[in-house]
Structures are given as structure tokens and as C-alpha cells.
Amino acid sequence: MKNFGPFNSYADALNAACPLILSKPNATVVHLQDSSPDVARRAATEYCAWLYYTPSELYEMSMLADQSGPGDFVSGMRSCSLPPFVDDPRYSAEQLKHIFALHNHPFGTRLSANDLRFIESMAEVHDWEVMTRNGKVRLSIIAFFSKSQDPAAPTCDGFYQYVPATREMMLWTRQNGQWKLDVHGIVTWINERTYRLEPQ
Amino acid sequence: MLMVSACARRPEPLSAAVVNDRSVVFPGESEAEAITVGQPGVSYSLDGDVLRALVIVANDLFPPGTRAASCPKRMEAQTYRVVRKGDVIFVFIEENLAACGRRFPAMDSGAKYAIGADGRILRRVVDGLDEDDANWFAVTPGDGGSPSEADAGSSPQRVWMSDGGTEGLVPGQSLAPVVAPNPRRSADAGSP
Secondary structure (H helix, E strand, O other): OOOOOOEOOHHHHHHHHHHHHHOOOOOOOHHHOOOOHHHHHHHOOOOEEEEEEOOOOOEEEOOOOOOOOHHHOOOOOOOEOOOOOOOOOOOOHHHOEEEEEEEEOOOOOOOOHHHHHHHHHHOOOOOOEEEEOOEEEEOEEEEEEOOOOOOOOOOOOEEEEEEOOOOEEEEEEEEOOEEEEEEEEEEEEEEOOEEEEEEO | OHHHHHHOOOOOOOOOOEOOOOOOOOOOOOOOOOOOOOOOOOOOOOOHHHHHHHHHHHHHHOOOOOOOOOHHHOHHHEEEEEEEEOOEEEEEEEEOHHHHOOOOOOEOOEEEEEEOOOOOEEEEEEOOOOOOHHHOOOOOOOOOOOHHHHHOOOOHHHOOOOOOOOOOOOOOOOOOOOOOOOHHHHHHHHOO
16 A cells, blocks of 8 residues: 555554554544434444565555445445455565454444454465564454544554454553553354353 | 425435344354255245344345445345344344355454344344444353353453553564364364
């Protein structure tokens, strides 16, 4: 993606990706949650992209996937279709290491069962764990959120992360410029559509 | 006539009233395989309550007269699983990958509804918009509660919180060792 990085560390890339995605139109609607909940639900928009590692040993972000276009707002589904492979004309598909499937949750909700279903399906075509200049990094899905009441300047307040290789669920929050791991547990599936978080 | 046309409201999705009764708990999967309706040469009967529930759900997600631009967001590109429990009809909606020739699902590609005997929407959980209590609860060791028991009245406060031992971690970093593939997928692979 133009005007994004590249970055030497995935943490820096995440720090940059979070506010960028949340700054897109209606990527966060918590400011409308109380005053206009119906408007908030209909306007809420998800954006998604891959964070990937290149042969140049740098972290980059793909173009934001074609989220709900104007013709899709007639549907109540708020899904985001992320192509399984990044199309970066500088490299062949096999040269790119897909690391984080990024998206936003406009209300700051937790990862859905279908989010987990998505990244587990990606684990069938991408390595669960790749070696980078920063050591091993595991494939995961991330949902950014903001708690900002100011739509003009949404803050990046945290993200949920799920790692299929370990079945870990994590919640990272940002406080006073520092990241903090708030929740850590292991996912077990109750059935195809319900998971449970076990403390670890 | 033009006046009427100009004033007509564009049908909006997710505009049906929702009771939002948090005591209504979505059931887990039935042991039995869901019966796929619509197979050639087989007749099925659907009672009015079930049909009404499906119509309510379909109209709320895909308002009549509209058609999403992208295939996976259309009514016909979903599967609708119906489970009746007491007076409540639960409808689970999920992307039907085959309908649009897709191999992989989209993120947040599901929804579920609970429809009461009077046709009201008791609960609605749309992926990416609504918190799904059933998908996030921690039980204390030895609790051993069933999903429905643990889910009833659950709230985010039940989530196990950790403050310690996280210094030096980098956002995005994983902590745990690699485990066996998700047993759910293994089980899927082994089923007939």
C-alpha cells in the first residue's frame, strides 16, 4: 500500500496500521452508539488488509480490501472479504509471508466465530509461523477498535488477536502511549459457531 | 405519482425492532446433522411460524427490492439453519461459499436471530456489529458448565483478566507454544 511503511518491525507496522484503518469512513461508530444507534449500525463499515513480510525483510500492508461498496449497504451483512493472497507486483505470491489479517470492528466488539473461521481457513494456505528479522511470527487475525467520541480524530485504543497455531485469544489495549496485554486465553470450540475462552 | 415515488423511503437493512432480551440464549449445535431442505425429488413441509421467522430474518438482513452489488452479501448466498427451542425459533445465517464460487469465507460473515412466538425479534447478533456473549466467556477450572449455563447472564466481566507478566511483550506477539490443529477441524475431517 502506498504511503504505508515499509517497516522494520511488525509492532511498528501494527502501530501504523491501526490508526490508518480506523481513520477510514465509519470504521468506528461508537460516537453514534448512544445518540443514533440505528444510523451507527447501518453506517458501520469494515476494512481489511494483510500485513505481510517481503523478501526485502520489511513489513508492508496490502491495499485495503474492497469492503462494502456503495452497492453493498443494502445488505445487513458487514463482512469484509480479504483475498487469500496479496497481489504485490514486485514479488511472486510464494515470496510473500502473510502474517496478520487486519480489520476493524466499528463498535469495538470482540472477534466473531467467523473471524476465527476465516483465519483458520487461511492457515490451510499460509504458514502458521514464519521466520522474520524479528524472530518467529505467527499467522493471526486482528480486529482494531477505537473508543473515540470524536469521529474526526479516532484514536487507536486496542485490538483483539487470535492465533490459530496456538488457539490464543488476546486483547491488547493502548494506554498512555503504551501497549498492554489485557486478556489472554485459549480458545476451545463448543460447536462450529461458538467458542469458549479458557484462562491460561 | 412522482410525489409518492420521491417520498418513498429506501429500504434499510437491520431496521426491524429488536427486543434484545439477553436472557434468550442461542442453543448449541444439535447432535444430529442439519437436514438440507430443497433436495430434488423430496418434499418438505414448513410450518407458518418457521416460514415467518425466516422471512423476518431475510427481510431484516436483505430488504425486499434490494440486491447487494457483491455476491457474498446477497440473500441467496447464505445458508439458513433453523433450530426451534420451546416457543423460540433460532436462525443462524452463514455465508454459503459454494453460492459465489468462493473457497474461503469472509471475516464477520455471519448473523443469528431469535424469533419469538409473536414474531418479534428477541435477539439479533450480526458479526462485527453486536457482541456475542456466547463466543467469549471464561470458566474457572472445574466449573465445567455447559455452554448454555455458562452463557446465561454472562458478561464481559467474566473474562479472565491478566495484569501481570506482560512486560516486554510486543503487540502482535504470541505467547503460547504451537498446539495441535484445531480439534474442530480435525473432527470435521474425520466425519463421514
